[in-house]
Amino acid sequence: MDEEKDGYVRETLEIFGGLARGLGTTLVHLFKRNVTEEYPEYKRPLFERTRARIILTRDPDGEERCVACFLCAAACPVSCISMEGAERQDGRRWASWFRINFARCIYCGLCEEACPTLAIQLTSHFEFCDNDILNLMAEKKDLLVDHGGKNSEYNFYRHAGVAMVEGKGAHINEDPPVNVKSNMP
Numbered sequence: 001m002d003e004e005k006d007g008y009v010r011e012t013l014e015i016f017g018g019l020a021r022g023l024g025t026t027l028v029h030l031f032k033r034n035v036t037e038e039y040p041e042y043k044r045p046l047f048e049r050t051r052a053r054i055i056l057t058r059d060p061d062g063e064e065r066c067v068a069c070f071l072c073a074a075a076c077p078v079s080c081i082s083m084e085g086a087e088r089q090d091g092r093r094w095a096s097w098f099r100i101n102f103a104r105c106i107y108c109g110l111c112e113e114a115c116p117t118l119a120i121q122l123t124s125h126f127e128f129c130d131n132d133i134l135n136l137m138a139e140k141k142d143l144l145v146d147h148g149g150k151n152s153e154y155n156f157y158r159h160a161g162v163a164m165v166e167g168k169g170a171h172i173n174e175d176p177p178v179n180v181k182s183n184m185p
Helices: 002-030 071-075 110-114 156-160
Strands: 054-056 081-087 093-101 120-122 137-139
Touching: 071 081, 071 110, 110 120
Parallel strands: none
Antiparallel strands: 054 120, 081 093, 093 137
């Protein structure tokens, strides 16, 4: 019987000890000086890899980087990206229209990771709220910028070896074409 009483006493002491520790923490913070950051006047510095507003970038030649491969739309977990692909006279693919619903976007960065041409990039600009949800639908003209973003020197068509930019063997890290007749015995 005494062991049972000791168990109840021990449990009661643990409960009151936990309650005292919680009230002690509250009491300590009650007398600390408040730290208030006035948001519009003071903006906390953001981390280098902050992910916020999505932009569409251009390559060094000034052409749109997006080739409408739909990988960004496939990688998006909330399906907020939609587009339509088209092909120009010279054979280069592009997105005839591109749309992102920022009301649904969770800014996960999967679209940026999936893009083989570095066309989609996430910037650190996060201040774009609106009372009307329809204003959070961004079209291609709203997203397209006149620079290359984080990797401004990258050109997908020069790295991919597409013949429309330069001849075969003239692309970055590409070997010259092999003469098949010289390989014959």
